[in-house]
Amino acid sequence: MVEKRKPIPVEEAVRKVIENDVYPKTEKVSIEEAYGRFLAEDLVASHDVPSFDRSPYDGFAIRSIDTKEANSDQPVRFEVVGEIGAGSVFTGVVEPFQVVRIMTGAQIPAGCDAVVMLELTKEISEKEILIKRMFKKGDNISYQGEDTQKGSILVNKGTQINPGIVALLATFGYHEVTVTKKPIIGVIATGSELLNIDEPLAPGKIRNSNAYMIMAQIERAGGQAEYFGKLDDDFDTCLSATKEALAQVDMLITTGGVSVGDYDYVPAILHELGATVFFNKVAMRPGSVTTVAKYDNKMIYGLSGNPSACYVGFELFVRPMLRRTLYNQFPHLQKVKATLGVDFPKPNPFMRFVRARLDYVETQLVASPSGVDKSGIVSSLGGADCLLLLPGGTRGYEKGMLVDVLLLEDHQGSEWPWNNIVPSYR
Amino acid sequence: MVEKRKPIPVEEAVRKVIENDVYPKTEKVSIEEAYGRFLAEDLVASHDVPSFDRSPYDGFAIRSIDTKEANSDQPVRFEVVGEIGAGSVFTGVVEPFQVVRIMTGAQIPAGCDAVVMLELTKEISEKEILIKRMFKKGDNISYQGEDTQKGSILVNKGTQINPGIVALLATFGYHEVTVTKKPIIGVIATGSELLNIDEPLAPGKIRNSNAYMIMAQIERAGGQAEYFGKLDDDFDTCLSATKEALAQVDMLITTGGVSVGDYDYVPAILHELGATVFFNKVAMRPGSVTTVAKYDNKMIYGLSGNPSACYVGFELFVRPMLRRTLYNQFPHLQKVKATLGVDFPKPNPFMRFVRARLDYVETQLVASPSGVDKSGIVSSLGGADCLLLLPGGTRGYEKGMLVDVLLLEDHQGSEWPWNNIVPSYR
Incomplete structure (x- = not known):
């Protein structure tokens, strides 16, 4: 009467699951929609950063050689021949003892090779300043490519996009981002004892909480849940719902009906489908009756109807396959x-x-x-x-x-x- | 020429920010949309869990007194008078030496006070079993209210909804969930050096990355970003955009133009608006030029145009106010x-x-x-x-x-x- 099942160790169970292939798909989304998605391509620097020699401070761009003799006793007088706001460019020629007023982030004018911070200069008129010390070539210049060189890989494919990665995508002009499609994970709850959430309690009944919990777990892991409803414990209903769901999803999760009780139809359904069953018992608590199978290159997870077992079963067996479908290299918790x-x-x-x-x-x-x-x-x-x-x-x-x-x-x-x-x- | 600003310690700056009031709003969403949102009301158990005495195992519901004399030498014979699937209820009367077949989760029939697991019984015919040991009242029964009593607060208001909380919401019949509205945070980027993401690089220019980064930070923190575009360094443009944005948002973030350079209009705009400025310099690196002000009961954040400073400024000063608007009790990192x-x-x-x-x-x-x-x-x-x-x-x-x-x-x-x-x- 009671089917005997042989429990396999957790490690072996997880390995039997992740030995299966995954089938990532990709799509393009706008950068505004990219946060939280997973990169489907390496993020490559499309140009040097900075992309030109620039000033990290507000100050004056100078020819360092002109400050060779400068000291506090003998400050050197310079003529201010122009002003560069961030985003504008100085097109003139800077002659000896001339300087250009420069804003943070602006491009260093041709001929200049250092920047003097505003605080270290003395204004004597609108067109004249004093500098009281020597500066070397390169002082206060952020050189082109100093941070990042064109072509370097900044973030690997399969990484989840966080706000910092969004900044990188913007910097390098990725207004559209190639991300992995969220795999569609079907969810079916079984059990004649289950009520819909909006039904009043009734004797012997409980509300269906697992399906909603699993849908949130799918969302947290980066997938897209597709709910196929709550079914009574009836073999034909469950079989046809399973077939219908499988046709529409990348993976399928059922909760309940997985045990060896008289109303547990998951084993019979998998048998009827001709699915490959990897295991139906794992040496773990809770969740020992977890079943994992494959049919038509789609994983089928028969998770326990017990909420904790269902939760753990998802995180151990579904999540890594879901994350691998997102190209993620670290798919386990x-x-x-x-x-x-x-x-x-x-x-x-x-x-x-x-x-x-x-x-x-x-x-x-x-x-x-x-x-x-x-x-x-x-x-x-x-x-x-x-x-x-x-x-x-x-x-x-x-x-x-x-x-x-x-x-x-x-x-x-x-x-x-x-x-x-x-x-x-x- | 250079305005002197007095930096205040980080702790003092954060305190000056969070001393301001927040104005949470609430809305109802369906349970399917609740994951990741923040509870606007305590989650209260609407009934006991279990809501009836139930069996945690597949087995037989018994009257424990009938097993008083049972042992392996003298097993006691019982008549099976019924079967209860999960979700169904046994309505008969269980007489001495009668048992009812019971499934995991099903309600204990009236008169029974213990459950014997299937594995510990011996079937002798379809209607008869043997029990070989004594059971006590309450053995293998999950009593009504054992896990949770009706009326208890299970999750506090202001908590972010995770998959476990979704399960609780479903269990207690919250098919609609009262959550806080996501505060709308406006974002304005300023700087004539900024290019749109889809523009090709040009001399002296960089792409606008901060606005997109901030929008992702807003999303991560639980808010809703509203982008008001990238503005040139022009006082009138910036002022009217700031006014327009303020009318539509709960808080406003600008990035760039916050320093003391010639093109930094944030101080002048705040002055023109008549905003209360809490500080304009913080003893921190990066981000020392961060400005925080308030106008019309709305926080205005003048974050630096420097990406790292902007990032840190958001997490330190915007995030806690955003989270407080979600009723969150632990609003800081x-x-x-x-x-x-x-x-x-x-x-x-x-x-x-x-x-x-x-x-x-x-x-x-x-x-x-x-x-x-x-x-x-x-x-x-x-x-x-x-x-x-x-x-x-x-x-x-x-x-x-x-x-x-x-x-x-x-x-x-x-x-x-x-x-x-x-x-x-x-």
């Missing part, structure tokens, strides 16, 4: 080390993922559960910004132990977090 | 302690903000500059996820010293980061 803020005395044979909050206490990161960690409990999800990672074994964990945590809101990501995870050393 | 990854040998009288990248090296956070830190240099902005905070003084900083950093991509925020900032202890 970033792993860092933190001090455990509480005891976990009870050992567990499976690796546990505990929703937690990370705090910076002086020089240390401290991770503590964000709520009661029963897997059916939803209220701890709201405060979680990381997952505590407690490898399975015969020992529990003590407050103060060093453990690994996976960051949920981080932007750096990780290439492969599944090595050298700290076990209990109690 | 979060401050954490990190080990300095490089030397900063040159002392500076002003507090420095260095764009940096934070890495987690075992148990320590290490912050290193994300590029060459010249204030005119844009390329280091792309890789920055934090700002190194180096208080001014007569000493430089050495690699390995503990310093404060402000996190740029963080979601927790800080109530007031400006106390006890670690100075150089070289």
